Amino acid sequence: MLVSRVITGLSLIIILALLLFKANFILFNLFLYLVVFLCSKEWGKVNKLKYFCLLFNISLIIFTVLLLLFQYNILSFSGFSNDLSYFITLNINLAPFWGLIFISILYFSKPIKSKLFLYFTGFFILTNFVVSILDIKYNLSNQSSYEYINFLNYSVFDSYQGAVILLSLVFLTAINDTGAYFTGKFYGRHKLAKFISPNKTIEGLFGGVTFSLILSTVFYYFLFNLKIGILYWLLLIFVLMICANLGDLVESQLKRNAKVKDSGNILPGHGGMLDRLDSHLVVIPMFWFFMINFVF
Numbered sequence: 036m037l038v039s040r041v042i043t044g045l046s047l048i049i050i051l052a053l054l055l056f057k058a059n060f061i062l063f064n065l066f067l068y069l070v071v072f073l074c075s076k077e078w079g080k081v082n083k084l085k086y087f088c089l090l091f092n093i094s095l096i097i098f099t100v101l102l103l104l105f106q107y108n109i110l111s112f113s114g115f116s117n118d119l120s121y122f123i124t125l126n127i128n129l130a131p132f133w134g135l136i137f138i139s140i141l142y143f144s145k146p147i148k149s150k151l152f153l154y155f156t157g158f159f160i161l162t163n164f165v166v167s168i169l170d171i172k173y174n175l176s177n178q179s180s181y182e183y184i185n186f187l188n189y190s191v192f193d194s195y196q197g198a199v200i201l202l203s204l205v206f207l208t209a210i211n212d213t214g215a216y217f218t219g220k221f222y223g224r225h226k227l228a229k230f231i232s233p234n235k236t237i238e239g240l241f242g243g244v245t246f247s248l249i250l251s252t253v254f255y256y257f258l259f260n261l262k263i264g265i266l267y268w269l270l271l272i273f274v275l276m277i278c279a280n281l282g283d284l285v286e287s288q289l290k291r292n293a294k295v296k297d298s299g300n301i302l303p304g305h306g307g308m309l310d311r312l313d314s315h316l317v318v319i320p321m322f323w324f325f326m327i328n329f330v331f
Contacts, residue, residue, distance in 0.1 A: 040304030044209065047302075047311070051205060055172070055198035067168060071095070071161055073308040074316075077298040078157045081289055081309070084150060087157055094158070095165070160316055167320040172197035203254055204322055208314045210250050211243040211276045212283075218242020227280075232287040235280075244276045271325055275318050282317035286310070 054063050072092055079087030174197075219239025227235040251272040255265055263271075286309060290298065299307025 038304075043302050043304045048202075048205065048209070052202055055202055056195060060173075063172070064169075067165065068095070070308060070312070071165055073299070073301065074161055074312060075157065077307045077309045078161070081293045081295060081298050082150075082153045082157070083293065084153055084157070087154060090154075091158060091161060095162070098162070163320040164312075164316050167323045168201065171201055171319070171323055199258070201319070203258070204319055205315065207247050207251055207254075207272065207276070208279050208318050211247040211279055212314060213243070214246030215239040215243030215280070218245075228284055228287075231284055231291060235284070240277075240280055243280070244273060247276045248272055271322075275322055278317045278321050279314035282313045286313040 054066050058066065072088070075091045076088045079085070079091075215235070216239065219234070219236040219242065222242070223236030223238045225237040226233065227237050227240055248269055251269065252265070255261065255268050261268060286298070290296065297306025298309035301307055302311055305311045
């Protein structure tokens with residue numbers, strides 16, 4: 036189980052790195068939409084939402100087409116910006132609703148009866164995830180976006196700033212997950228949420244966060260060129276990793292409500308796409324929300 040989990044995880048990171056640095060616009064977006072399609076399919080399955088996958092993907096296609104029409108001035112309305120980043124930033128600024136959604140889900144010990152709530156939550160989570168990734172990857176290195184922030188120490192990466200940041204976030208989240216697993220396995224004594232995820236411990240939580248803080252310190256001094264102090268940066272990573280664990284717990288709660296072990300079986304050792312991305316679905320949008328509102 037552990038071997039297959041490690042092999043699958045490393046394979047996914049390699050594939051992601053190749054796509055981030057080498058794939059063209061169409062190929063990368065096809066990959067992203069495939070991932071989101073699988074997530075939407077599993078979200079609908081776990082929460083017994085019969086038409087969620089269909090409705091979400093139709094909406095995503097319509098949303099994408101409209102954004103492209105605005106971006107290339109094919110379609111415009113008075114009072115609306117034709118800049119794609121305007122719409123993306125507007126969506127990302129809804130990120131604080133994560134807290135309300137998660138608290139609402141974790142509050143219920145019994146299956147959530149409101150299908151409307153689950154539809155809205157799924158739409159919000161997956162849409163926020165998509166637009167955050169697109170904004171980071173394509174707008175960060177654009178001189179017309181965010182006053183062209185030099186986010187990295189090495190100019191050779193200027194045109195790949197978005198790719199480097201996304202890969203760094205994936206690494207930090209993966210290290211948090213791995214650190215939590217091993218710390219909890221060897222030193223775990225106190226249950227974190229025994230009725231939601233019995234194997235998770237408080238020691239594992241802080242072990243994972245500690246490993247992420249160590250790696251983020253290395254990133255701060257040797258990779259990133261941030262205009263914020265090290266303490267602010269570490270505080271941000273601390274909050275993000277707590278959010279990552281919260282995202283993991285929320286998915287566990289939903290699976291427990293549905294009485295299933297995994298959201299799917301497409302990834303050996305991990306289960307479904309939602310099982311693999313539960314933390315990333317939180318970390319990437321929240322990171323970008325903080326960057327846009329408090330750093331740029």
